[in-house]
Amino acid sequence: MTASHRRAAVLVAVVWAVATVGVAWRALRGVDRAARSHEALAMALSSRGTVPTPAWPVGLGARDSLAVRTEETPLVVRGPSGNVITAPVKDADDWDVIGAVSVAARWRERAVPVALPAAAALVFAATLLLAVPAVTGGSAAALTAGAATVFGAAALTTGARLRAAAHALAAVGHDATVLDRVALRVPSLSLATLALVLLAACAAVAVGVVRWHAAAAGRPVRVRETLNAWGFIAPSFVHLALFTIAPVAFLLWISVHDWDLLASDRPFVGLAHFRELGADPLFWRALRNGLVYALYVPVTMVAALAAALLLDQPLRGIKVLRVVVFLPYVASTVAVALAWQWLLHRDFGLLNAALAAVHLPRVDWLGNPSTALPALMLVSAWGQLGYMMVVYLAGLQAIPASLVEAARLDGADAWQRFRFVIWPMLRPVSTYLLLTGIIWSFHGFTLVYVMTEGGPAHATDVLVYRIYQTAWEFRRFDVAAAMSVVLCLLLLALTALQWRTVKGEPADA
Amino acid sequence: MAHGWRSVRARRVAAATVRILVATGALAVAACGADEAVTLRITSWQSPEENAIDAVEFRSFEAAHPGVRIVNDPVSNSAEYREKVLTSIGAGTPPDVFLLDGIDVAAFASRDVALDLQPFAERVGVLLGLFFPQVVEPFKVGGKLLAFPKGFSPMVYYYNRALFADAGLAPPKNGWTQDEFLAAVRALTRDTDGDGVVDQWGTVLDQRLYAWQAWIWSAGGDVLTADGAHATGAVDQPEAERTLTFLTDLPRRGYAPPPSASGGALGFEQRLFYSGRLGLMTSGHWMIPRMRRYLEQGRVQLGVVSVPRTPGHQVKTPLFASGWAVPYNTPHRKLAVELAAWMVRADAQRRRAASGLEIPTLLTVAYESAAKDRTGMEMDFLWQVPYGGVPWGARVAQYREVEKAMMDLVDRVVVDRVSVREATREAAAVVDRALSR
Numbered sequence: 001m002t003a004s005h006r007r008a009a010v011l012v013a014v015v016w017a018v019a020t021v022g023v024a025w026r027a028l029r030g031v032d033r034a035a036r037s038h039e040a041l042a043m044a045l046s047s048r049g050t051v052p053t054p055a056w057p058v059g060l061g062a063r064d065s066l067a068v069r070t071e072e073t074p075l076v077v078r079g080p081s082g083n084v085i086t087a088p089v090k091d092a093d094d095w096d097v098i099g100a101v102s103v104a105a106r107w108r109e110r111a112v113p114v115a116l117p118a119a120a121a122l123v124f125a126a127t128l129l130l131a132v133p134a135v136t137g138g139s140a141a142a143l144t145a146g147a148a149t150v151f152g153a154a155a156l157t158t159g160a161r162l163r164a165a166a167h168a169l170a171a172v173g174h175d176a177t178v179l180d181r182v183a184l185r186v187p188s189l190s191l192a193t194l195a196l197v198l199l200a201a202c203a204a205v206a207v208g209v210v211r212w213h214a215a216a217a218g219r220p221v222r223v224r225e226t227l228n229a230w231g232f233i234a235p236s237f238v239h240l241a242l243f244t245i246a247p248v249a250f251l252l253w254i255s256v257h258d259w260d261l262l263a264s265d266r267p268f269v270g271l272a273h274f275r276e277l278g279a280d281p282l283f284w285r286a287l288r289n290g291l292v293y294a295l296y297v298p299v300t301m302v303a304a305l306a307a308a309l310l311l312d313q314p315l316r317g318i319k320v321l322r323v324v325v326f327l328p329y330v331a332s333t334v335a336v337a338l339a340w341q342w343l344l345h346r347d348f349g350l351l352n353a354a355l356a357a358v359h360l361p362r363v364d365w366l367g368n369p370s371t372a373l374p375a376l377m378l379v380s381a382w383g384q385l386g387y388m389m390v391v392y393l394a395g396l397q398a399i400p401a402s403l404v405e406a407a408r409l410d411g412a413d414a415w416q417r418f419r420f421v422i423w424p425m426l427r428p429v430s431t432y433l434l435l436t437g438i439i440w441s442f443h444g445f446t447l448v449y450v451m452t453e454g455g456p457a458h459a460t461d462v463l464v465y466r467i468y469q470t471a472w473e474f475r476r477f478d479v480a481a482a483m484s485v486v487l488c489l490l491l492l493a494l495t496a497l498q499w500r501t502v503k504g505e506p507a508d509a
Numbered sequence: 510m511a512h513g514w515r516s517v518r519a520r521r522v523a524a525a526t527v528r529i530l531v532a533t534g535a536l537a538v539a540a541c542g543a544d545e546a547v548t549l550r551i552t553s554w555q556s557p558e559e560n561a562i563d564a565v566e567f568r569s570f571e572a573a574h575p576g577v578r579i580v581n582d583p584v585s586n587s588a589e590y591r592e593k594v595l596t597s598i599g600a601g602t603p604p605d606v607f608l609l610d611g612i613d614v615a616a617f618a619s620r621d622v623a624l625d626l627q628p629f630a631e632r633v634g635v636l637l638g639l640f641f642p643q644v645v646e647p648f649k650v651g652g653k654l655l656a657f658p659k660g661f662s663p664m665v666y667y668y669n670r671a672l673f674a675d676a677g678l679a680p681p682k683n684g685w686t687q688d689e690f691l692a693a694v695r696a697l698t699r700d701t702d703g704d705g706v707v708d709q710w711g712t713v714l715d716q717r718l719y720a721w722q723a724w725i726w727s728a729g730g731d732v733l734t735a736d737g738a739h740a741t742g743a744v745d746q747p748e749a750e751r752t753l754t755f756l757t758d759l760p761r762r763g764y765a766p767p768p769s770a771s772g773g774a775l776g777f778e779q780r781l782f783y784s785g786r787l788g789l790m791t792s793g794h795w796m797i798p799r800m801r802r803y804l805e806q807g808r809v810q811l812g813v814v815s816v817p818r819t820p821g822h823q824v825k826t827p828l829f830a831s832g833w834a835v836p837y838n839t840p841h842r843k844l845a846v847e848l849a850a851w852m853v854r855a856d857a858q859r860r861r862a863a864s865g866l867e868i869p870t871l872l873t874v875a876y877e878s879a880a881k882d883r884t885g886m887e888m889d890f891l892w893q894v895p896y897g898g899v900p901w902g903a904r905v906a907q908y909r910e911v912e913k914a915m916m917d918l919v920d921r922v923v924v925d926r927v928s929v930r931e932a933t934r935e936a937a938a939v940v941d942r943a944l945s946r
Contacts, residue, residue: 261595346767347777474943
């Protein structure tokens, strides 16, 4: 056992203690707020001066007494055991406070079932504590961690008592009265319980890792290296699991259930939403539009490569030109969309003014279903040109000048140098731009949202816009989730294609 | 010596412990004290200009309720607004007061998330008898009142007085007919510079349902059956189809420019109107603040007239209203209901009316405001109220899907050139499917 292992174990115990105290503190604050809301309502009752109806005291113990004061002092309802709570009773309209009911929360009868998870956490933590002294030599940190866990369990138990009392109150009813629903609400502590259990589990794993590492000197190098590598990967993996894998799993879950924001009943429907999509012509239209829209990517690549070849010259002012070509890429997409909306407008647009100047008919670029999607593709190409050009420029500048020079000495003309030297060397760059460009084209939303809203007659309705509309306008999150799954699969297929293509590239390319 | 050192260290540790305890205690006390003031959260989809007007009401409510602070938490996108409110209510963290659009009443009612304000109305000084009954109606569902209405607007036609005069036309009168409308748009459509291209149109076709619902109603038809359960049997009936044919023929015959991709949502048609290139345009009262500048500068002279009717039928136009609602699970129910009531009291409505945003829902304030108006438009707006109808959104939870299908219907005819009959059948089938869920 080295000093560094001891320090690690102490760190684990301290982090565990701080986190446990944090969780417990939050839980206690929630419980405290609920209790204070009861008191505040009871105060409102007393200040109103009405005669409270201490009717239906439920579950009061023999030694508990109910003391309701209606003077200026706040209403305090407390038994000797200190575990009596009160809730206001309102009139049938749920408005004016006309009385109060109180109830004693009995630990054994009501709190035990809810406190069980907390007790489990405590037992688990206690078992863990047995392991920590072996590492730390019974340090104060381990004791602090133990105390923090007890504190957490106490917080949960307090909440459990309040909750049990509130449930008992909810059972009290009368035709002419209602119990205040808000006052009866006690914060849920299930998350706090879960957090405590997870904290204890994490601490156990961490201590286990420290102990294992302390005894690692005798293990094979390969095993140690593998475990070290996993240790480095672990933070990224946790991030990936929380923010990528979990949302995707939730998306899959929604797509096979009838899911509504506020519905408590969310039955499993299997592939019903996918079947609905299959029968929806607008979904297929959006998918087809997306595929057509993606064609702007290769076209832009050609233009970007041409621009890169032109701007890869040692001329004065070339950097300014590069910046000019790159600017649209860094401009706000919404601003770009609004500007192009004006440029393409049938009556006020610059493009149509130019056409009119040479006596050509005006074109309703965004209002005509046959020109609307190409118009959006044009705007996308204009926006992406700068980015693709910069990537190509980087690719061009990475080609060894000796190769081009050797081809020149061999008598190759400009076209042959491009065809047999430059282009093969740029192939990985082109593959990357093509596939990432297509993937991004399927994410295209802003231009459609701002410029056409999917119109005219769904001519520019693409999948992401349809997902947005289905979820947020039609409130059909389940069907939108099914569409997202389809989009996800499509993009996965494209990514797989990219991998295969990259793997198939010649080694010298 | 060692013992002495230990004693010093023990004292230091004890002192540090006391300091930590005192600091923790002070923090805890501060945290408890911070909860004493009540904070009410209010949310809406309103513009910054509207929020500035409402801020005056918030401050006066705070002055009248010491210890209460109001936080305005607006959402700029109306489609996302509705879901955000529903989500926050479902998550148990609702705003205390929220603005409810009349066309979303059914969607909120179907989830039973808004408090019934009927029992509290009189207690907080909201005397519903003083409101236009046609505007209270959309917020009533199953005997419950889901919001205190704050303002509304019927759908009307704005017309350019100068263009009418140039074309030798008398200003249209409320209750005018489709034939009179057609004669007007024919006369208003002109090639002013003689280049063979029309550059002044009689009117514009807005594909969105809210813009042409009044046409169907004023022709004796509807887009949904009376029970709101089907579109088949309503939008595919002769009254609706004849009117849709009439409307979709307008751009075909050159009396209206081709509809824009986004159904007029982008405002280009309004620019045509402001710049004197459009004779008639359908819209609501919400256009007034934007036009006020042009009106005051004398750059445009406008009038307001009802949506044309078919002979033998009465004018009927949807009244689009919004009102302040309270989630059922607000932690400050009484204060929240009082705030909702505060926002619809006469003074608040006067302030909003002065900005031209909407028609006040209190009769006295509405007529008082109309009496001060020098354009004459306010009286024409009020003329529509007895002919107002409840928009379908107040009765049908899937209204947004209905709205979209109806917009597609017009696009299919105007853009895809299918027959009105085919388009209405298709739209009816789509809507029926949505309504059957």
